[in-house]
Amino acid sequence: IGIGIASVFNDMDKLLVLGDFEYAGNKRLNSIGYWTGKDWQNLGTGIIGGAGYTYTGTPRIFSGANGLTNFSRIGTTMYIGGTFEQLGALPCENIAPYNEGNSECLGGGLSQSRAGSSSSYIFPASVRAMKSKDKYLYAAGDFTRAGSLPVQSIAQWDGTSWTDMGGGISGGSTSRFILAEDSSHRLILAGNFYQAGTVACNGLASWDGKE
Numbered sequence: 001i002g003i004g005i006a007s008v009f010n011d012m013d014k015l016l017v018l019g020d021f022e023y024a025g026n027k028r029l030n031s032i033g034y035w036t037g038k039d040w041q042n043l044g045t046g047i048i049g050g051a052g053y054t055y056t057g058t059p060r061i062f063s064g065a066n067g068l069t070n071f072s073r074i075g076t077t078m079y080i081g082g083t084f085e086q087l088g089a090l091p092c093e094n095i096a097p098y099n100e101g102n103s104e105c106l107g108g109g110l111s112q113s114r115a116g117s118s119s120s121y122i123f124p125a126s127v128r129a130m131k132s133k134d135k136y137l138y139a140a141g142d143f144t145r146a147g148s149l150p151v152q153s154i155a156q157w158d159g160t161s162w163t164d165m166g167g168g169i170s171g172g173s174t175s176r177f178i179l180a181e182d183s184s185h186r187l188i189l190a191g192n193f194y195q196a197g198t199v200a201c202n203g204l205a206s207w208d209g210k211e
Helices: none
Strands: 007-009 016-019 034-035 038-043 067-074 077-083 095-099 128-131 136-142 152-156 160-164 177-181 187-191 204-207
Touching: 007 067, 007 152, 016 067, 067 128, 067 136, 077 136, 095 136, 128 177, 128 187
Parallel strands: none
Antiparallel strands: 007 016, 016 034, 034 038, 067 077, 077 095, 077 128, 128 136, 136 152, 152 160, 177 187, 187 204
């Protein structure tokens, strides 16, 4: 598959591939496509131009892979995320719904890295994990804004707007998170952090929908 980083997911019993590529085999996919077990399949036009940044002259310091790295689904809606400020020709920070070549920024995006920036460098914000549960989409990563809402590295999307989750998470590193659902149907977050809201923890926390 071309060059760059690719991430793979199971989506409706097909292998979904996202990343920094144009072609898979001899088929042009433009950053997103399915492997059916026999051949590659387009999802609309894909993302022409890929996911990335507009050069501004100020160096960016990345703490992990950039571009498209995450995926989740609620019903018929696909959501894609990662580390980017442009999704093709669309200005968008790090998260968007995708529909057969059409995309829009989800709720103003997830922005403003916890590391901050200066006139000499930029630490880009990022989405490191995504998980759908019931009617909600959850995203975790290095960000302090969900649209215009102040958050701390984790936020919930209800289909209309972003919600803070109990004050978010703090401490440690934002370079990697894992979101999952346990046998009691609670949302689980794992990573390198030591506080979730006001609760001290050591890299593992659960969310029951309220706290």
